[in-house]
Amino acid sequence: MPPIPPDQQQSLVARLMQACGGSYSPQTRRKYFITGPQWAAAYEGQALFHAPTRKPVPFEEVIRQYAEIGIAHWCTHDTDVIPTEALGKDGQQEIVARIAASLRQHGLACSMVTTETFHHAVWAASPAAEAPEVRSYAAWRVSNTVRIGHALGAKFAVYWPGSLGYYVQGAVVETDTLRWYADSLNAACETDIALAASAGRPTLRHCLEAKPFEPQAEILLPTSDAMLAFIASGLLTHPEMVGLNPEYLHELMWGAAPRAALARALLAGKLWHFDINDGYRLKHDVDIAVGLVNPLDWLNVLVLLRSHNYTGPFNLDYKPPRTTSNYGVFAVSFPTAVDRFITLWEMAGEAIADPIISEAVAALRSGGGPVPPADAEAATAANRELLTLHELIAHRLFQILVGQHRGRVYSL
Numbered sequence: 018m019p020p021i022p023p024d025q026q027q028s029l030v031a032r033l034m035q036a037c038g039g040s041y042s043p044q045t046r047r048k049y050f051i052t053g054p055q056w057a058a059a060y061e062g063q064a065l066f067h068a069p070t071r072k073p074v075p076f077e078e079v080i081r082q083y084a085e086i087g088i089a090h091w092c093t094h095d096t097d098v099i100p101t102e103a104l105g106k107d108g109q110q111e112i113v114a115r116i117a118a119s120l121r122q123h124g125l126a127c128s129m130v131t132t133e134t135f136h137h138a139v140w141a142a143s144p145a146a147e148a149p150e151v152r153s154y155a156a157w158r159v160s161n162t163v164r165i166g167h168a169l170g171a172k173f174a175v176y177w178p179g180s181l182g183y184y185v186q187g188a189v190v191e192t193d194t195l196r197w198y199a200d201s202l203n204a205a206c207e208t209d210i211a212l213a214a215s216a217g218r219p220t221l222r223h224c225l226e227a228k229p230f231e232p233q234a235e236i237l238l239p240t241s242d243a244m245l246a247f248i249a250s251g252l253l254t255h256p257e258m259v260g261l262n263p264e265y266l267h268e269l270m271w272g273a274a275p276r277a278a279l280a281r282a283l284l285a286g287k288l289w290h291f292d293i294n295d296g297y298r299l300k301h302d303v304d305i306a307v308g309l310v311n312p313l314d315w316l317n318v319l320v321l322l323r324s325h326n327y328t329g330p331f332n333l334d335y336k337p338p339r340t341t342s343n344y345g346v347f348a349v350s351f352p353t354a355v356d357r358f359i360t361l362w363e364m365a366g367e368a369i370a371d372p373i374i375s376e377a378v379a380a381l382r383s384g385g386g387p388v389p390p391a392d393a394e395a396a397t398a399a400n401r402e403l404l405t406l407h408e409l410i411a412h413r414l415f416q417i418l419v420g421q422h423r424g425r426v427y428s429l
């Protein structure tokens with residue numbers, strides 16, 4: 018093949034995308050509670066050791082592009098859209114008004130707002146630092162975000178504490194740090210209650226997001242389970258207003274089974290928001306788009322969520338790869354992420370309705386017949402053949418993943 022001149026590359030990408038087929042219409046995509054973060058689409062490809070590879074994308078452009086793709090909900094960090102120095106000032110009001118106008122114009126809703134408590138130098142010792150002035154600033158920042166959330170009609174606020182951790186042991190007192198972190202959340206909830214009452218709106222659902230490591234060394238709330246314990250610790254004045262925003266990769270990173278972590282959150286009644294992406298165990302937070310690494314595991318995650326009637330948002334918290342262009346972010350990265358999610362969601366419905374899986378599960382639950390309660394040998398023998406069904410179910414899920422349950426054959 019001769020070299021492809023730069024001015025012909027977009028049309029090549031567009032033609033091959035078209036050739037892939039299998040995409041859903043924007044109307045279909047809008048039916049799912051899929052949310053698109055400002056920061057994901059605007060991510061410029063920078064990282065520790067890595068320079069940016071893309072140009073900045075302003076919120077007007079992100080909102081316009083999301084609308085065209087069929088992503089019906091948008092979310093943001095405060096400082097994705099408002100410079101730190103303008104927060105709480107006239108500049109904030111002016112920007113929030115522009116965001117509201119842009120969302121209206123393109124028919125999008127703001128689903129969630131979140132406070133950046135990790136990038137700015139003020140957070141060097143975390144938002145729950147020893148210095149009281151840093152902590153009052155943190156309390157003001159999360160309260161200000163709640164204010165922005167109400168102004169934009171958001172339903173959720175998310176908290177990824179980011180650098181709520183430390184490089185060396187002994188320099189921070191863990192119990193105090195956790196108390197101070199709770200103080201900020203309490204301030205956000207109090208502000209929310211007052212604002213919601215005066216605006217006649219429901220309060221937001223405040224969702225904690227854990228990440229086990231990176232960017233800091235040791236961390237106080239590394240997992241969703243740790244956050245569940247924190248919510249129930251008695252430190253929060255309004256624990257009923259606080260739930261979880263687990264992120265698929267964050268659970269995978271520490272070696273967990275994401276599906277099991279989600280199941281524990283479901284049982285606690287705290288699975289309110291879900292960051293969807295993909296990646297690898299025990300590696301960095303690479304935030305690859307959903308289904309590109311672990312599609313079978315993703316199918317299983319969605320079987321769990323569908324069968325337990327999860328109705329919260331699916332937030333596309335991933336990073337388009339550094340190799341993708343600004344054009345590619347909206348022409349390939351976002352539409353394909355959304356479409357893989359929808360396909361996996363629909364396949365999860367097929368798995369739930371599959372007669373083979375249903376019969377196998379029912380058989381396993383029926384067991385092999387009554388045996389005396391104290392007889393291990395008899396209980397083992399009663400189930401000897403039935404237990405083969407575990408592997409059969411896993412095979413059937415693989416068949417559903419590759420379409421063999423619909424007659425696609427390779428044994429020609």
Ligand code: GLO
Pocket residue numbers: 094131132175176177226228264292302334
């Ligand atoms: C980073 C987190 C981050 C959060 C965001 C929302 O690893 O996943 O993207 O989801 O700050 O608060």
Ligand code: MG
Pocket residue numbers: 177226264292334
């Ligand atoms: Mg996240």
Ligand code: MG
Pocket residue numbers: 264266267302303304
């Ligand atoms: Mg992540």
